[in-house]
Amino acid sequence: FMLTLSSPNFPVRTAAVWIIAIVAFSWIYRKTILSEEEFLLKTYGQEYISYRETVNSIIPKLNSLHNFFDSRVYSKETFRKNKEWRGMTAMMGIILFVAARIYYGF
Structure with a gap:
């Protein structure tokens, strides 16, 4: 719905729509991440804590990107x-x- 409100002819409205969308997405994403981390902590305990210490939650480590394009994964x-x-x-x-x-x- 909000994408239909954006238009190059109305830059202020377009900027407002994108700001609202980004804020909403960020809020929802953060709530989801916290909920999933809580579930993983309850389910896996210390194993998840060890995993969390070695793996970034949002932005992957640059040295692990080679696995991203591995079709066997x-x-x-x-x-x-x-x-x-x-x-x-x-x-x-x-x-x-x-x-x-x-x-x-x-």
């Missing part, structure tokens, strides 16, 4: 089971919508 079955395709589909839809708005100017 990913499982298509896990991708489907976790329903990650929904997020990917939504993101592609948003990108196409924004591109159409920019190209056609509506």
Whole structure:
């Protein structure tokens, strides 16, 4: 809904919409992270604490990026089971919508 309010013809409104979206996303994401960390701590205890000390929660360490592009790490079955395709589909839809708005100017 908020993306339909943004327009290059109305830069102040567009900036306000993006600020609201970024603040809302940040708040929701932070709440989600804290909730997940609490669950992991209750479930795994000391094992999770050790893991958390070696792995960054949001931004990966640069020396671990080589694993990001390793196709052996990913499982298509896990991708489907976790329903990650929904997020990917939504993101592609948003990108196409924004591109159409920019190209056609509506």
